[in-house]
Amino acid sequence: MTDSDLTPHSEDEDGDLLVDVRGLMVHFPIKSGLLFDRTLGFVYAVDGVDLQIKKGETYGLVGESGCGKSTLGRALLQLEEPTAGEVYFDGIDLAGLEGEGLRRQRRHMQMIFQDPLGSLDPRQTVEQLLLEGMRAHGLTKGRDARGRLIELLAAVGLPAHAMSKYPHEFSGGQRQRVGIARALSVDPQLIVADEPVSALDVSVQAQVINLLEDLQDEFDLTFLVIAHDLAVVRHISDRVGVMYLGGLVEEADAHDLYAAPLHPYTRALMSAVPVPDPQVEDERDQILLVGDLPSPANPPAGCRFHTRCPWKQETKCEEERPELRTLEVDGIPETHRVACHWAEQILSGDLQPHEVEVENTEPVLVDLDLPEEQQPSPRL
Numbered sequence: 001m002t003d004s005d006l007t008p009h010s011e012d013e014d015g016d017l018l019v020d021v022r023g024l025m026v027h028f029p030i031k032s033g034l035l036f037d038r039t040l041g042f043v044y045a046v047d048g049v050d051l052q053i054k055k056g057e058t059y060g061l062v063g064e065s066g067c068g069k070s071t072l073g074r075a076l077l078q079l080e081e082p083t084a085g086e087v088y089f090d091g092i093d094l095a096g097l098e099g100e101g102l103r104r105q106r107r108h109m110q111m112i113f114q115d116p117l118g119s120l121d122p123r124q125t126v127e128q129l130l131l132e133g134m135r136a137h138g139l140t141k142g143r144d145a146r147g148r149l150i151e152l153l154a155a156v157g158l159p160a161h162a163m164s165k166y167p168h169e170f171s172g173g174q175r176q177r178v179g180i181a182r183a184l185s186v187d188p189q190l191i192v193a194d195e196p197v198s199a200l201d202v203s204v205q206a207q208v209i210n211l212l213e214d215l216q217d218e219f220d221l222t223f224l225v226i227a228h229d230l231a232v233v234r235h236i237s238d239r240v241g242v243m244y245l246g247g248l249v250e251e252a253d254a255h256d257l258y259a260a261p262l263h264p265y266t267r268a269l270m271s272a273v274p275v276p277d278p279q280v281e282d283e284r285d286q287i288l289l290v291g292d293l294p295s296p297a298n299p300p301a302g303c304r305f306h307t308r309c310p311w312k313q314e315t316k317c318e319e320e321r322p323e324l325r326t327l328e329v330d331g332i333p334e335t336h337r338v339a340c341h342w343a344e345q346i347l348s349g350d351l352q353p354h355e356v357e358v359e360n361t362e363p364v365l366v367d368l369d370l371p372e373e374q375q376p377s378p379r380l
């Protein structure tokens with residue numbers, strides 16, 4: 001399937017899409033330190049992403065740190081201006097909104113952050129924190145606001161007396177519960193949870209994940225859960241997308257992805273997660289990723305994973321950027337898409353992994369405003 005085969009938003013006949021992202025790009029200009037009007041290049045943080053999330057669904061987005069997950073989440077909420085592409089929310093083109101229209105729409109899209117302490121104003125009590133958003137959207141008028149706060153706190157597992165406390169008086173897990181209550185306070189439809197448990201103790205992580213799952217049913221929510229760790233999104237996600245250097249390399253129903261990862265990068269990520277069964281642990285492939293994530297300011301040509309891919313072939317991999325596509329292979333459903341030229345041959349075992357030489361992927365910066373002979377030497 002190519003991108004153009006995907007149903008455009010206007011043909012979302014069942015009206016079951018809440019988020020519809022098309023060809024999204026977010027490129028950050030790299031400015032020269034001496035002359036700020038000089039653009040030396042771009043960080044291709046998000047570089048051509050199509051992503052659909054259905055109402056009531058949980059979409060898990062995973063990938064190494066720096067691959068563009070947060071930027072994608074922020075661009076989706078219009079907290080970052082897209083360089084190109086469209087974001088439709090419940091059929092509405094968000095780029096066409098500004099000022100009051102955008103502010104009203106934002107109420108329906110809330111974000112939960114990795115570091116709840118950093119995202120909660122330390123000088124405000126929980127009551128003030130929760131009321132702030134509700135007031136801004138006129139949700140306290142004609143309503144028993146205090147009763148609503150008690151309900152919200154109960155929903156996230158905090159006692160009513162938490163209301164008069166300040167963020168620093170809570171443990172990390174409790175603080176994340178306050179952050180979740182604050183997101184919920186404005187009755188959103190979508191919650192983007194960006195690494196919601198990464199800063200928490202392992203023992204607390206599962207509690208917060210379970211809480212998100214319970215709240216989804218109770219409040220009819222749609223989730224985009226972002227994590228650098230496949231294990232975190234495994235149980236909560238209906239579908240999972242794997243991101244590498246600004247693009248999606250694989251997307252599938254969670255069960256299908258974990259049962260049969262198709263992309264070499266996903267296989268490598270998966271092989272890094274320990275399996276509790278020692279026999280399975282001994283028998284399964286261990287694929288070690290060599291080399292660092294290349295700089296998104298100078299992404300490799302062709303398949304962006306080719307500098308680290310144990311299956312890289314002489315042809316295509318370095319020249320053509322593979323699109324997300326379905327495989328016509330028995331047992332692989334249409335919902336499972338992968339961006340690899342050789343996915344069929346890798347799956348069948350016709351292609352076997354080989355050693356990977358670490359390539360130097362230092363970013364080379366080009367001053368777009370200068371002729372070639374006056375280009376500055378590479379630096380970052």
Ligand SMILES: Nc1ncnc2c1ncn2[C@@H]1O[C@H](COP(=O)(O)OP(=O)(O)O)[C@@H](O)[C@H]1O
Nearest residue numbers: 028043045064065066067068069070071072296
């Ligand atoms: N405001 C910004 N200006 C310039 N570069 C940025 C900005 N925000 C993020 N980046 C860069 O974009 C890339 C993707 O970042 P991010 O979306 O935070 O990745 P992730 O959330 O997957 O760790 C990184 O190289 C990061 O340094």
Ligand code: SF4
Nearest residue numbers: 303306309317340341
């Ligand atoms: S296209 Fe080539 S380099 Fe990219 S993942 Fe597939 S085999 Fe590896």
Ligand SMILES: [Mg+2]
Nearest residue numbers: 069070071194
């Ligand atoms: Mg991030």
